[in-house]
Amino acid sequence: MFNGKRLRNLRKEKGLTMKDLGKRFSLAESTISGYENETRKPDLETVDKFADFFEVSADYLMGRSVSKAASGGSAYMDGGKGWTDEEKEVANAAIQAWREMKKKQQEQQDK
Numbered sequence: 001m002f003n004g005k006r007l008r009n010l011r012k013e014k015g016l017t018m019k020d021l022g023k024r025f026s027l028a029e030s031t032i033s034g035y036e037n038e039t040r041k042p043d044l045e046t047v048d049k050f051a052d053f054f055e056v057s058a059d060y061l062m063g064r065s066v067s068k069a070a071s072g073g074s075a076y077m078d079g080g081k082g083w084t085d086e087e088k089e090v091a092n093a094a095i096q097a098w099r100e101m102k103k104k105q106q107e108q109q110d111k
Helices: 004-013 018-024 029-036 044-054 085-110
Strands: none
Touching: 004 029, 004 044, 018 029
16 A cells, blocks of 8 residues: 655655645645545556655555665665675565565455
């Protein structure tokens, strides 16, 4: 699910108002407000545009990753620097298990 708080924080980090951000994407200020308050959900194309603009991953905006990294290569807070291959493997397995658990929880809520 789209994480409006993250969009708000990224917008504020860039020193933009909701109106400013809306203008950049040809969206109304009320639309940006809806996204940030999570009363509206952007389509995937818009999420992708936001990710490109803020130089973060779409997974970060969707709340699927704690890492802002736009490269998509690493889910580690420090980019995995100094980690052994085994440590990375264990971390990736844990992340994958967490994602699967969250997906199952969402499926149960959707029923």
